[in-house]
Amino acid sequence: MKREVPLIITAVFGSFMVIEYFVPHPTVTSFGEMLQQWAIIVVAFAYVLGVANIVRINGEKISRRSKDWPYAFPLLAGLAFMLTVGVVFGVGNGTLFNDFYLYAYAPMSGTMFSLLAFFIASAAFRAFRIRTVEAGLLAVAAIIVMLGRVPVGAEMWDKLPVISDWIMNAPQMAAKRAILIGAALGAISTGLKVILGIERNYLGGD
Protein backbone atom coordinates (compact mmCIF):
# COMPACT_ATOMS: atom_id res chain seq x y z
CA MET A 1 0.00 0.00 0.00
CA LYS A 2 2.90 2.29 0.77
CA ARG A 3 3.85 2.28 -2.92
CA GLU A 4 0.49 1.59 -4.54
CA VAL A 5 -1.35 4.61 -3.10
CA PRO A 6 1.18 7.21 -4.38
CA LEU A 7 1.22 5.44 -7.76
CA ILE A 8 -2.59 5.60 -8.00
CA ILE A 9 -2.65 9.28 -6.93
CA THR A 10 0.00 10.10 -9.57
CA ALA A 11 -1.83 8.17 -12.30
CA VAL A 12 -5.23 9.72 -11.54
CA PHE A 13 -4.16 13.32 -11.08
CA GLY A 14 -1.48 13.19 -13.79
CA SER A 15 -4.01 11.90 -16.33
CA PHE A 16 -6.53 14.49 -15.20
CA MET A 17 -4.10 17.38 -15.73
CA VAL A 18 -3.38 16.14 -19.26
CA ILE A 19 -7.12 15.94 -19.99
CA GLU A 20 -7.68 19.37 -18.39
CA TYR A 21 -5.34 20.94 -20.97
CA PHE A 22 -7.51 19.75 -23.85
CA VAL A 23 -11.01 19.97 -22.30
CA PRO A 24 -12.04 23.57 -21.55
CA HIS A 25 -15.31 22.55 -19.79
CA PRO A 26 -15.95 24.68 -16.63
CA THR A 27 -16.25 21.59 -14.37
CA VAL A 28 -12.91 20.26 -15.57
CA THR A 29 -11.10 23.61 -15.45
CA SER A 30 -12.42 24.55 -11.98
CA PHE A 31 -11.24 21.21 -10.58
CA GLY A 32 -7.92 21.73 -12.38
CA GLU A 33 -7.57 25.18 -10.76
CA MET A 34 -8.23 23.65 -7.35
CA LEU A 35 -5.51 21.05 -7.93
CA GLN A 36 -3.08 23.81 -8.93
CA GLN A 37 -3.81 25.68 -5.71
CA TRP A 38 -3.14 22.46 -3.79
CA ALA A 39 0.16 22.07 -5.63
CA ILE A 40 1.21 25.64 -4.74
CA ILE A 41 0.40 25.03 -1.06
CA VAL A 42 2.24 21.69 -0.98
CA VAL A 43 5.32 23.17 -2.69
CA ALA A 44 5.34 26.06 -0.17
CA PHE A 45 5.91 23.50 2.59
CA ALA A 46 9.27 22.72 0.98
CA TYR A 47 10.52 26.05 2.34
CA VAL A 48 9.66 25.08 5.89
CA LEU A 49 11.49 21.79 5.35
CA GLY A 50 14.39 23.67 3.77
CA VAL A 51 14.84 25.98 6.75
CA ALA A 52 14.50 23.04 9.17
CA ASN A 53 17.15 21.14 7.18
CA ILE A 54 19.61 24.05 7.17
CA VAL A 55 19.24 24.44 10.93
CA ARG A 56 19.57 20.70 11.58
CA ILE A 57 22.57 20.09 9.30
CA ASN A 58 24.50 23.17 10.40
CA GLY A 59 23.56 22.64 14.05
CA GLU A 60 25.01 19.14 13.88
CA LYS A 61 28.09 20.47 12.10
CA ILE A 62 28.75 22.85 14.99
CA SER A 63 28.05 20.34 17.74
CA ARG A 64 30.32 17.70 16.11
CA ARG A 65 33.00 20.24 15.16
CA SER A 66 32.90 18.86 11.59
CA LYS A 67 35.04 20.24 8.75
CA ASP A 68 34.55 24.01 8.23
CA TRP A 69 32.19 24.16 11.21
CA PRO A 70 32.95 27.85 12.04
CA TYR A 71 31.27 28.83 8.73
CA ALA A 72 28.00 27.40 10.00
CA PHE A 73 27.79 30.20 12.61
CA PRO A 74 27.42 33.15 10.20
CA LEU A 75 25.04 31.08 8.09
CA LEU A 76 22.69 30.38 11.00
CA ALA A 77 23.12 33.89 12.40
CA GLY A 78 22.29 35.39 8.98
CA LEU A 79 19.24 33.17 8.65
CA ALA A 80 17.97 34.11 12.12
CA PHE A 81 18.74 37.79 11.63
CA MET A 82 17.03 38.21 8.25
CA LEU A 83 14.06 36.12 9.41
CA THR A 84 13.66 38.22 12.55
CA VAL A 85 13.99 41.67 10.94
CA GLY A 86 11.69 40.62 8.11
CA VAL A 87 8.97 39.36 10.43
CA VAL A 88 9.30 42.13 13.05
CA PHE A 89 9.93 45.24 10.90
CA GLY A 90 8.47 44.20 7.53
CA VAL A 91 10.08 43.77 4.12
CA GLY A 92 9.17 46.87 2.07
CA ASN A 93 11.17 49.92 1.01
CA GLY A 94 13.17 51.59 3.78
CA THR A 95 13.04 48.63 6.13
CA LEU A 96 16.09 47.08 7.76
CA PHE A 97 15.44 43.85 5.88
CA ASN A 98 15.42 45.67 2.55
CA ASP A 99 18.61 47.61 3.36
CA PHE A 100 20.49 44.45 4.26
CA TYR A 101 19.10 42.71 1.21
CA LEU A 102 20.02 45.44 -1.28
CA TYR A 103 23.26 46.69 0.25
CA ALA A 104 24.75 43.51 1.73
CA TYR A 105 23.26 40.37 0.17
CA ALA A 106 22.88 41.73 -3.39
CA PRO A 107 26.51 42.97 -3.79
CA MET A 108 27.90 39.80 -2.21
CA SER A 109 25.80 37.62 -4.47
CA GLY A 110 26.76 39.66 -7.55
CA THR A 111 30.43 39.41 -6.56
CA MET A 112 30.24 35.63 -6.42
CA PHE A 113 28.71 35.56 -9.89
CA SER A 114 31.29 37.99 -11.29
CA LEU A 115 34.08 35.60 -10.30
CA LEU A 116 32.97 33.58 -13.31
CA ALA A 117 34.68 36.11 -15.59
CA PHE A 118 38.04 35.33 -14.00
CA PHE A 119 37.55 31.58 -14.19
CA ILE A 120 36.35 31.73 -17.80
CA ALA A 121 39.42 33.76 -18.76
CA SER A 122 41.69 31.33 -16.92
CA ALA A 123 39.98 28.33 -18.54
CA ALA A 124 40.24 29.96 -21.99
CA PHE A 125 43.97 30.32 -21.49
CA ARG A 126 44.69 26.93 -19.94
CA ALA A 127 42.09 24.53 -21.33
CA PHE A 128 40.72 25.70 -24.70
CA ARG A 129 43.02 23.66 -26.96
CA ILE A 130 42.45 23.37 -30.71
CA ARG A 131 43.41 19.72 -31.08
CA THR A 132 40.90 18.70 -33.79
CA VAL A 133 39.11 20.25 -36.78
CA GLU A 134 35.86 20.33 -34.75
CA ALA A 135 37.58 22.19 -31.92
CA GLY A 136 38.97 24.60 -34.52
CA LEU A 137 35.47 25.25 -35.91
CA LEU A 138 34.18 25.79 -32.38
CA ALA A 139 36.96 28.25 -31.64
CA VAL A 140 36.39 30.25 -34.85
CA ALA A 141 32.62 30.38 -34.26
CA ALA A 142 33.14 31.38 -30.62
CA ILE A 143 35.55 34.17 -31.53
CA ILE A 144 33.22 35.55 -34.23
CA VAL A 145 30.19 35.50 -31.92
CA MET A 146 32.12 36.94 -28.98
CA LEU A 147 33.32 39.84 -31.10
CA GLY A 148 30.13 40.24 -33.11
CA ARG A 149 27.99 40.62 -29.99
CA VAL A 150 29.95 43.56 -28.57
CA PRO A 151 30.53 47.06 -29.98
CA VAL A 152 34.26 46.54 -30.49
CA GLY A 153 33.54 43.81 -33.08
CA ALA A 154 31.69 46.19 -35.40
CA GLU A 155 34.51 48.71 -34.98
CA MET A 156 37.07 46.12 -36.06
CA TRP A 157 35.09 44.91 -39.09
CA ASP A 158 31.52 45.91 -39.88
CA LYS A 159 30.70 42.43 -41.24
CA LEU A 160 31.47 40.70 -37.93
CA PRO A 161 28.00 41.36 -36.40
CA VAL A 162 26.37 40.13 -39.63
CA ILE A 163 28.34 36.86 -39.57
CA SER A 164 27.69 36.53 -35.83
CA ASP A 165 23.93 36.97 -36.42
CA TRP A 166 24.02 34.33 -39.14
CA ILE A 167 25.79 31.85 -36.82
CA MET A 168 23.18 32.52 -34.13
CA ASN A 169 20.20 32.39 -36.49
CA ALA A 170 21.17 29.46 -38.73
CA PRO A 171 23.51 26.73 -37.41
CA GLN A 172 23.08 27.59 -33.73
CA MET A 173 19.30 27.77 -33.97
CA ALA A 174 19.07 24.52 -35.96
CA ALA A 175 21.10 22.66 -33.35
CA LYS A 176 19.20 24.25 -30.46
CA ARG A 177 15.85 23.43 -32.05
CA ALA A 178 16.88 19.79 -32.45
CA ILE A 179 17.89 19.70 -28.78
CA LEU A 180 14.59 21.33 -27.72
CA ILE A 181 12.50 18.86 -29.75
CA GLY A 182 14.51 15.94 -28.39
CA ALA A 183 14.14 17.22 -24.82
CA ALA A 184 10.40 17.76 -25.30
CA LEU A 185 9.92 14.22 -26.61
CA GLY A 186 11.97 12.94 -23.66
CA ALA A 187 9.81 14.95 -21.23
CA ILE A 188 6.60 13.52 -22.75
CA SER A 189 8.02 10.02 -22.53
CA THR A 190 9.12 10.49 -18.90
CA GLY A 191 5.74 12.04 -18.02
CA LEU A 192 3.90 9.07 -19.50
CA LYS A 193 6.19 6.64 -17.69
CA VAL A 194 5.49 8.41 -14.38
CA ILE A 195 1.72 8.46 -14.96
CA LEU A 196 1.70 4.80 -15.96
CA GLY A 197 3.81 3.83 -12.96
CA ILE A 198 6.77 2.57 -15.02
CA GLU A 199 9.14 5.27 -13.74
CA ARG A 200 9.12 5.11 -9.92
CA ASN A 201 12.33 6.84 -8.89
CA TYR A 202 10.37 9.84 -7.57
CA LEU A 203 8.97 7.62 -4.83
CA GLY A 204 12.44 7.31 -3.33
CA GLY A 205 13.42 4.47 -0.99
CA ASP A 206 14.41 1.07 -2.33
Place this chain on the structure above:
Amino acid sequence: MEGFDRRYVFVVILLVVLIPLLAPLGLPIRVSKEVVGAYDAIERVPPGSTVYFACDYDPATLPEVHPMSYATLNHLFSRDIKVVGACLWPGGPPLLEEVLTRVGEEKFGKKYGVDFVNLGYKEGREVVMVSLGKSIPGTFPADFYGTPVSELPIMDGIEDFTDVAMIVNISAGYPGTKEWVQQVQSRFHVILAAGCTAVSAPEYYPYYQSGQLVGLLGGLAGAAEYEKLVGVSGTATRGMDAQSLGHLAIIVFIVIGNILYFRSTRSRRRTRG
Protein backbone atom coordinates in the same frame (compact mmCIF):
# COMPACT_ATOMS: atom_id res chain seq x y z
CA MET B 1 52.31 26.37 -19.13
CA GLU B 2 52.21 24.07 -16.10
CA GLY B 3 54.10 26.56 -13.98
CA PHE B 4 52.10 29.54 -15.18
CA ASP B 5 50.55 31.59 -12.38
CA ARG B 6 46.92 32.16 -13.34
CA ARG B 7 46.76 35.23 -11.16
CA TYR B 8 48.31 37.12 -14.12
CA VAL B 9 45.17 36.26 -16.09
CA PHE B 10 43.01 37.51 -13.23
CA VAL B 11 44.91 40.81 -13.09
CA VAL B 12 44.52 41.37 -16.84
CA ILE B 13 40.77 40.67 -16.66
CA LEU B 14 40.43 43.03 -13.68
CA LEU B 15 42.20 45.81 -15.59
CA VAL B 16 40.34 45.41 -18.89
CA VAL B 17 37.03 45.49 -17.03
CA LEU B 18 37.90 48.23 -14.57
CA ILE B 19 39.59 50.76 -16.86
CA PRO B 20 36.69 51.21 -19.34
CA LEU B 21 34.27 51.53 -16.41
CA LEU B 22 36.37 54.41 -15.03
CA ALA B 23 37.21 55.94 -18.43
CA PRO B 24 34.50 54.91 -20.95
CA LEU B 25 35.54 54.49 -24.57
CA GLY B 26 32.07 55.33 -25.89
CA LEU B 27 31.98 52.60 -28.52
CA PRO B 28 28.81 52.85 -30.64
CA ILE B 29 26.10 50.28 -29.82
CA ARG B 30 24.37 48.50 -32.69
CA VAL B 31 20.77 47.46 -32.03
CA SER B 32 19.77 43.93 -33.05
CA LYS B 33 16.40 42.99 -34.53
CA GLU B 34 15.54 40.83 -31.50
CA VAL B 35 15.76 43.89 -29.23
CA VAL B 36 13.86 46.07 -31.72
CA GLY B 37 11.13 43.38 -31.63
CA ALA B 38 10.66 43.85 -27.87
CA TYR B 39 10.73 47.62 -28.22
CA ASP B 40 8.15 47.62 -31.02
CA ALA B 41 5.85 45.30 -29.06
CA ILE B 42 5.78 47.75 -26.14
CA GLU B 43 5.31 50.64 -28.59
CA ARG B 44 2.16 48.93 -29.84
CA VAL B 45 0.64 48.72 -26.33
CA PRO B 46 -1.93 51.52 -25.97
CA PRO B 47 -1.34 53.98 -23.08
CA GLY B 48 -3.46 53.13 -20.06
CA SER B 49 -3.20 49.38 -20.72
CA THR B 50 -1.71 46.98 -18.22
CA VAL B 51 1.43 44.89 -18.73
CA TYR B 52 2.40 41.90 -16.57
CA PHE B 53 6.07 42.21 -15.58
CA ALA B 54 7.59 38.86 -14.60
CA CYS B 55 10.78 39.52 -12.64
CA ASP B 56 12.41 36.09 -12.43
CA TYR B 57 15.93 36.61 -11.14
CA ASP B 58 17.81 37.22 -7.93
CA PRO B 59 20.86 39.27 -6.87
CA ALA B 60 23.38 36.81 -8.36
CA THR B 61 22.58 38.01 -11.90
CA LEU B 62 21.62 41.53 -10.89
CA PRO B 63 24.44 43.32 -12.79
CA GLU B 64 23.50 41.56 -16.02
CA VAL B 65 19.70 41.51 -16.05
CA HIS B 66 18.63 44.30 -13.70
CA PRO B 67 19.49 46.95 -16.36
CA MET B 68 16.91 45.24 -18.61
CA SER B 69 14.25 45.83 -15.97
CA TYR B 70 15.30 49.48 -15.73
CA ALA B 71 15.23 49.97 -19.50
CA THR B 72 11.94 48.18 -20.20
CA LEU B 73 10.17 49.81 -17.22
CA ASN B 74 11.46 53.20 -18.40
CA HIS B 75 9.77 52.49 -21.70
CA LEU B 76 6.54 51.21 -20.12
CA PHE B 77 6.12 54.10 -17.67
CA SER B 78 7.08 56.71 -20.30
CA ARG B 79 4.12 55.46 -22.33
CA ASP B 80 1.73 55.59 -19.32
CA ILE B 81 1.34 51.84 -19.25
CA LYS B 82 0.36 50.27 -15.93
CA VAL B 83 2.65 47.57 -14.58
CA VAL B 84 1.65 44.53 -12.54
CA GLY B 85 4.89 42.95 -11.38
CA ALA B 86 5.48 39.60 -9.69
CA CYS B 87 8.28 37.10 -9.10
CA LEU B 88 8.71 33.35 -9.28
CA TRP B 89 12.17 33.56 -7.73
CA PRO B 90 12.27 33.99 -3.94
CA GLY B 91 15.04 36.60 -4.19
CA GLY B 92 13.15 38.72 -6.71
CA PRO B 93 10.59 40.88 -4.84
CA PRO B 94 13.00 43.40 -3.24
CA LEU B 95 14.71 43.90 -6.62
CA LEU B 96 11.36 44.41 -8.33
CA GLU B 97 10.34 46.81 -5.60
CA GLU B 98 13.56 48.77 -6.01
CA VAL B 99 13.28 49.15 -9.79
CA LEU B 100 9.54 49.95 -9.68
CA THR B 101 10.13 52.64 -7.05
CA ARG B 102 13.19 54.13 -8.76
CA VAL B 103 11.69 54.24 -12.23
CA GLY B 104 7.94 54.39 -11.63
CA GLU B 105 7.65 56.52 -8.52
CA GLU B 106 10.82 58.63 -8.47
CA LYS B 107 11.38 59.19 -12.21
CA PHE B 108 7.87 59.22 -13.66
CA GLY B 109 5.84 60.13 -10.55
CA LYS B 110 3.67 57.03 -10.78
CA LYS B 111 1.64 55.91 -7.81
CA TYR B 112 1.87 52.51 -6.11
CA GLY B 113 -1.38 50.57 -6.33
CA VAL B 114 -2.70 52.84 -9.09
CA ASP B 115 -0.04 52.77 -11.81
CA PHE B 116 2.06 49.86 -10.64
CA VAL B 117 2.05 47.08 -8.09
CA ASN B 118 4.48 44.49 -6.78
CA LEU B 119 2.62 41.24 -6.14
CA GLY B 120 5.68 39.68 -4.54
CA TYR B 121 6.72 36.05 -4.76
CA LYS B 122 4.79 32.82 -5.08
CA GLU B 123 6.36 29.36 -4.95
CA GLY B 124 5.15 26.77 -7.44
CA ARG B 125 6.98 27.70 -10.66
CA GLU B 126 5.10 26.41 -13.75
CA VAL B 127 2.01 25.72 -11.65
CA VAL B 128 1.90 29.40 -10.67
CA MET B 129 2.26 30.43 -14.33
CA VAL B 130 -0.70 28.31 -15.38
CA SER B 131 -2.65 29.42 -12.33
CA LEU B 132 -2.06 33.08 -13.29
CA GLY B 133 -3.59 32.32 -16.66
CA LYS B 134 -6.76 31.26 -14.86
CA SER B 135 -6.80 33.99 -12.19
CA ILE B 136 -4.20 36.60 -11.28
CA PRO B 137 -5.96 37.75 -8.05
CA GLY B 138 -6.64 34.09 -7.18
CA THR B 139 -2.93 33.29 -7.47
CA PHE B 140 -1.74 36.48 -5.74
CA PRO B 141 -4.55 37.42 -3.30
CA ALA B 142 -2.27 40.02 -1.63
CA ASP B 143 0.63 42.18 -2.80
CA PHE B 144 4.24 42.32 -1.52
CA TYR B 145 3.10 44.34 1.52
CA GLY B 146 0.19 42.04 2.34
CA THR B 147 -2.47 44.42 1.05
CA PRO B 148 -5.37 42.49 -0.50
CA VAL B 149 -5.27 43.04 -4.26
CA SER B 150 -9.02 43.75 -4.21
CA GLU B 151 -8.14 47.05 -2.45
CA LEU B 152 -5.70 48.14 -5.19
CA PRO B 153 -7.23 50.26 -7.99
CA ILE B 154 -4.72 48.92 -10.55
CA MET B 155 -6.18 45.44 -10.15
CA ASP B 156 -9.73 46.55 -11.05
CA GLY B 157 -10.75 44.52 -14.08
CA ILE B 158 -7.60 42.40 -14.02
CA GLU B 159 -8.67 38.79 -13.81
CA ASP B 160 -6.30 36.82 -16.06
CA PHE B 161 -3.89 37.22 -18.98
CA THR B 162 -6.69 38.29 -21.33
CA ASP B 163 -6.77 41.54 -19.33
CA VAL B 164 -3.10 42.37 -19.86
CA ALA B 165 -1.71 43.74 -23.13
CA MET B 166 1.46 41.67 -22.94
CA ILE B 167 3.95 39.98 -20.63
CA VAL B 168 7.51 41.22 -20.21
CA ASN B 169 9.69 38.57 -18.63
CA ILE B 170 13.20 39.24 -17.36
CA SER B 171 14.74 35.97 -16.26
CA ALA B 172 18.01 34.41 -15.21
CA GLY B 173 17.20 30.72 -15.51
CA TYR B 174 14.55 28.36 -14.19
CA PRO B 175 11.70 29.19 -13.92
CA GLY B 176 12.01 31.75 -16.66
CA THR B 177 11.57 32.52 -20.32
CA LYS B 178 11.36 28.90 -21.50
CA GLU B 179 8.63 28.12 -19.01
CA TRP B 180 6.71 31.34 -19.83
CA VAL B 181 6.72 30.29 -23.49
CA GLN B 182 5.78 26.67 -22.83
CA GLN B 183 3.21 27.18 -20.08
CA VAL B 184 1.73 30.60 -20.81
CA GLN B 185 2.37 31.87 -24.35
CA SER B 186 1.50 28.60 -26.05
CA ARG B 187 -1.50 28.03 -23.77
CA PHE B 188 -3.04 31.48 -23.37
CA HIS B 189 -1.66 33.07 -26.58
CA VAL B 190 -0.50 36.22 -24.83
CA ILE B 191 2.17 38.48 -26.36
CA LEU B 192 5.50 37.75 -24.67
CA ALA B 193 8.80 39.64 -24.77
CA ALA B 194 11.79 38.43 -22.77
CA GLY B 195 15.17 39.42 -21.45
CA CYS B 196 17.64 36.85 -20.19
CA THR B 197 21.28 36.22 -19.35
CA ALA B 198 23.66 36.04 -22.32
CA VAL B 199 24.44 32.39 -21.59
CA SER B 200 20.80 31.34 -21.92
CA ALA B 201 19.88 33.58 -24.88
CA PRO B 202 20.84 31.04 -27.60
CA GLU B 203 18.31 28.61 -26.13
CA TYR B 204 15.48 31.07 -26.72
CA TYR B 205 16.30 32.00 -30.34
CA PRO B 206 13.98 29.28 -31.71
CA TYR B 207 11.11 30.83 -29.73
CA TYR B 208 11.90 34.23 -31.23
CA GLN B 209 12.07 32.82 -34.74
CA SER B 210 8.75 31.00 -34.28
CA GLY B 211 7.09 34.24 -33.09
CA GLN B 212 6.35 32.88 -29.61
CA LEU B 213 8.66 35.61 -28.34
CA VAL B 214 8.10 38.98 -29.98
CA GLY B 215 11.46 40.22 -28.76
CA LEU B 216 14.54 39.01 -26.93
CA LEU B 217 17.14 40.90 -24.93
CA GLY B 218 20.25 38.77 -24.47
CA GLY B 219 22.59 39.68 -21.62
CA LEU B 220 24.14 43.04 -20.90
CA ALA B 221 24.40 43.74 -24.64
CA GLY B 222 20.62 43.36 -25.02
CA ALA B 223 20.07 45.71 -22.10
CA ALA B 224 22.47 48.28 -23.59
CA GLU B 225 20.69 48.09 -26.95
CA TYR B 226 17.35 48.68 -25.23
CA GLU B 227 18.81 51.60 -23.30
CA LYS B 228 19.87 53.08 -26.63
CA LEU B 229 16.35 52.67 -28.04
CA VAL B 230 14.69 54.36 -25.06
CA GLY B 231 17.39 57.04 -24.83
CA VAL B 232 18.63 56.14 -21.37
CA SER B 233 22.32 55.75 -20.60
CA GLY B 234 22.37 53.23 -17.78
CA THR B 235 24.75 50.69 -16.33
CA ALA B 236 24.41 48.42 -19.37
CA THR B 237 25.64 51.11 -21.77
CA ARG B 238 28.53 51.88 -19.43
CA GLY B 239 29.30 48.18 -19.12
CA MET B 240 29.51 47.51 -22.85
CA ASP B 241 33.03 48.94 -23.20
CA ALA B 242 34.19 46.73 -20.34
CA GLN B 243 32.50 43.73 -21.92
CA SER B 244 34.06 44.52 -25.31
CA LEU B 245 37.56 44.58 -23.86
CA GLY B 246 36.80 41.56 -21.68
CA HIS B 247 35.83 39.54 -24.76
CA LEU B 248 38.96 40.72 -26.57
CA ALA B 249 41.12 39.69 -23.63
CA ILE B 250 39.59 36.22 -23.53
CA ILE B 251 40.17 35.79 -27.28
CA VAL B 252 43.80 36.86 -26.84
CA PHE B 253 44.13 34.30 -24.01
CA ILE B 254 42.75 31.55 -26.24
CA VAL B 255 45.20 32.45 -29.01
CA ILE B 256 48.23 32.73 -26.69
CA GLY B 257 47.27 29.52 -24.88
CA ASN B 258 47.14 27.64 -28.19
CA ILE B 259 50.41 29.09 -29.50
CA LEU B 260 52.16 27.98 -26.29
CA TYR B 261 50.46 24.57 -26.52
CA PHE B 262 51.59 23.97 -30.12
CA ARG B 263 55.11 25.15 -29.33
CA SER B 264 55.38 22.81 -26.37
CA THR B 265 53.96 19.86 -28.38
CA ARG B 266 56.44 20.51 -31.19
CA SER B 267 59.41 20.73 -28.85
CA ARG B 268 58.28 17.52 -27.09
CA ARG B 269 58.14 15.75 -30.47
CA ARG B 270 61.62 16.99 -31.33
CA THR B 271 62.96 15.75 -28.00
CA ARG B 272 61.44 12.31 -28.58
CA GLY B 273 62.66 12.23 -32.21
